[in-house]
Amino acid sequence: MPKNKLSMQLNVEDFLPASDAEKESLTVMRKSVGFWKDGIRRLKKNKISMVSLAVILVVFVLSFVVPQFYPYSYEQQIRGSENLAPMQYSQKEQTAMDAGENVFPHILGTDNLGRDYAVRVMMGSRVSLMVGLIASCIILLIGSLYGSIAGFFGGWVDMIMMRIVDMIYTVPDILIIVLLSVAFDQPLKALSQRPGFQWIQIIGVNLISIFVVFALLYWVGMARIVRSQILILKEQEYVTAARALGASSGHIIKKHLLTNCIGTLIVTTTLQIPSSIFTESFLSFLGLGVAAPMPSLGSLASAALNGLQSYPHRLFAPALAISVIILSFNLLGDGLRDAFDPKLKD
Structure with missing residues (x-):
């Protein structure tokens, strides 16, 4: 029987339990995630x-995996193969190919000493990446603690x-x-002659000086960022509760404050890696980087300036590698900042 519109009687159908479909249509919250x-x-x-x-993963594979299987080493000097253009063979290699032998091509040619340039660029990328990662870890440890x-x-x-x-900013x-x-040159050379310290000769005095x-200097930016985060977090209720329970200052910093800064630390460290790589490449370009024959992207670019007119690819290859690595880390850092910023929720 239809209900009279002027009646004050309630409609019983309005109080029936909602169906599963109606419940799902009213659900506006997404699933809880960590x-x-x-x-x-x-x-x-x-x-x-x-x-x-x-791109960063591809660079890591080219820098750390491919040189292990590459037929040439970064310090191998091939007689008669000096100053080859990309994908060019020497007369000796061409004769071997005519005899039926398999000769791996020089993808980026060779340098003036007959060393394959492609593997040297890959090893230079490895050095730059290792310097960037190790330096960023050092900066993270010192800066976050300070x-x-x-x-x-x-x-x-x-x-x-x-x-x-x-004051450190002014140094x-x-x-x-x-x-x-200059100060570490003689002491480190003397130390490298002792058993167990031969790795100093491989790394080089200049590279140790960079580390x-x-x-000593480059952690100050990280320290300022961490300090600003700690000033906000230390006023939270869980820090007050930890103090009331008798937790020590070191325990609060380690377990509560730095743990809640982990997103900021990851983003800042990721953005510090390209800065460290650029600094190392710049210093190597000036001759203050790794010791020969170990290549670096900066030292390769510096050595290529002498033959820029005749062999421009020797400069473009390391310069392109530096640009791609730094740009990729910067874009990844921007993405991490957007992803782990709690204020940016979608």
Whole structure:
């Protein structure tokens, strides 16, 4: 029987239980996900960052895996194969090919000493990547520890520590590297002659000086970023609760504050890697990088300047490698910043 529109009687059908389809149509909240899962999900939606990550993985394979199976080594000098153009064979190699032998081509030609240039670019990329990663780890450890202590204790401790940071900003890094290279030259050479310290000769005094400078100077930016995060986080309720339960300052910094800064630390470290790579390449270009015959992208570019008119590919190859590596890490860092920023929720 239809209900009278002027009646005050309630419609019983309005109080029937909702069906499953109606419940699903009213659901507006998405499934609960963790911090890492949510960040990775949003990172995957950033196509530019994913392409950059793929490029970085390809560079790592070319730098660390391919040289192990490449038929030429970075220091091998092939007599009669000096100054070859890309994909060109020497007279001796051409004769061997005519005799039925298989000769692997020089993809990027050779240098003036007959060394295959492609494997040297790959090894130079390996050196640059290792320097960038190791230097960024050093900066992460020192900067996060220093900044967390300054931000957590505050007051006169924070003021003194930050004034030290301001003074370090004024120190010229190139001058320090030159001075350290001179000061460490003889002691490190003497130490490298002892058993178990031959790795110093492989790395080189200049490269060790670069790592020391990174440990002394380049952590200040990381320290400032971590300090600003700690100043905000230390006022949260869980920090007050940890103090009330008797937790030590070191435990609070390690377990509560730095743990909640992990997203910022990852993003900052990722953006620090290309900066470290560029610094190492610049210093190697000036002759303050790795020792010969170990190549670096900067030293390869510096050596290519002498034959720029005749062999321009020797400069373009390492320059292109530096550009691709730095651009890929910068784009990946931007994507990580967007993905792990809690203020950017979609």
